[in-house]
Amino acid sequence: MELKRTAEGEKGFEKVFAFLRERLLAGSLKPGDRLISERELASLLGVSRPIVREALRALTVLGIVEIRDRIGTVVTRPDVSVLNDFFTFALAQQADMLDDVMQARVAIECQAIRLACERANIADFERLQRALAKIGETIDEADAGGMADFDFHRAIVVASHSETLTVLHSSMAGLLTHSHRSRRELVQAFPSMKTYLIDDHRRIFEAVIARDPERADATLRKHFAIGDEYRRRAVVGDIDKSSASG
Amino acid sequence: MELKRTAEGEKGFEKVFAFLRERLLAGSLKPGDRLISERELASLLGVSRPIVREALRALTVLGIVEIRDRIGTVVTRPDVSVLNDFFTFALAQQADMLDDVMQARVAIECQAIRLACERANIADFERLQRALAKIGETIDEADAGGMADFDFHRAIVVASHSETLTVLHSSMAGLLTHSHRSRRELVQAFPSMKTYLIDDHRRIFEAVIARDPERADATLRKHFAIGDEYRRRAVVGDIDKSSASG
């Protein structure tokens, strides 16, 4: 379809990019390999060095390679930061996407917790337990509390032993950190939130321990729903906007 | 923490990239806007044009801007292709990631179907129904059948009216298309798969129509599980590997 890559008809950048893409996808360039120097690449493909740099830079932002100053360019294992950047930019231009990203996060986490029920090992359990304890300890602190909350949820995803889920989750995590924090600041406003936070997370933890995917998923979903409800109430209570038009 | 962007201490590329990132994230550069020319940007930031091009190219592969030959560089709405590229590269270097990506896909789709139950409109229902009909019609064709299957699942995600979920789903879709196809080729091998494919999808459809998130999610999950089972049986039957160490 859109192949014929590395043929002659391409512009400079495309040529270099396609050349590298080919080797990368074919596997002849594996993580850890060092590419030939920019100069060699340039003369090899009949383009100038700036063009080669464009291509290398492109692969860099995709997290495929890493340009090391005065050392060379090496192939790396795909990195999270790409998705992070993407979501960051995407969100900046469409702020309404935040709820949307939250939905994706819920999706990832609920799937992760199901897998975690099957795959979690002792170390995962311990990590979860530590995170759970931390939540209890930092219940009155906005910053530390938010982080503890985040750590717990991340521990769930890590326990799924799925790299893709982990990558996706952490790429969205940064963006949702703010909402995490602001939610945490509601603890003072809603005293009932303390028990919600502690009990919910404990129930989630117990479901994972019990290795009961259905219960874990359902409990986690409920947890998110209640969190949303708190946030909604806070908005209405504070600003009292959107009171019209039901 | 890691700010101080656009300060003086940065290297050329970082300076330009940070400069643009700032405006992009702050919103002073919105989709549709045209950037100043490369030359202006270069002199403005005190770097050379090749460096500016690196930065612009970086933003291009991130799907943030589009460089139009002899026109200029314009800000675009974030595009799916980034994630597509990323997953493609990532998968190429870790083939074992395929099951992992499948998990992510299940995650997205199950969340999407829940949202679809709430948000789907008549048009969505019709699209689903058409896709469902197509599945029945093409049940004996590998290619068309696979596409019909794929369309149905995509219709679910579209019906969620969540752009993020849609983006994530479609970015993984291409990669899983092969497995879709190969699964479809099993139809001949397992006659019972016909009813499985048709009935399952109909049940899923009905659950969405009924706007029953729990049932929809559960049905969809079961659908995936059975599909996995078929695939597993096919592998065992065909190749009979992994028969030991059950």
Added chain:
DNA sequence: TTAGCATACTGGTCTGACCAAGATCAGACC
């Protein structure tokens, strides 16, 4: 054998230049 230095090599960047084609505006023509 080993310590030390010269050198080749690497990425990082700049300068200035050329090309092709879209954008613009002045002048010519209707």
Added chain:
DNA sequence: GGTCTGATCTTGGTCAGACCAGTATGCTAA
């Protein structure tokens, strides 16, 4: 006066060659 045409300006696309600053290497001298 209005419209069309073409010269010119501007834009991206690219190249060639050069310089810098460290790294890596290897050769030489101790």
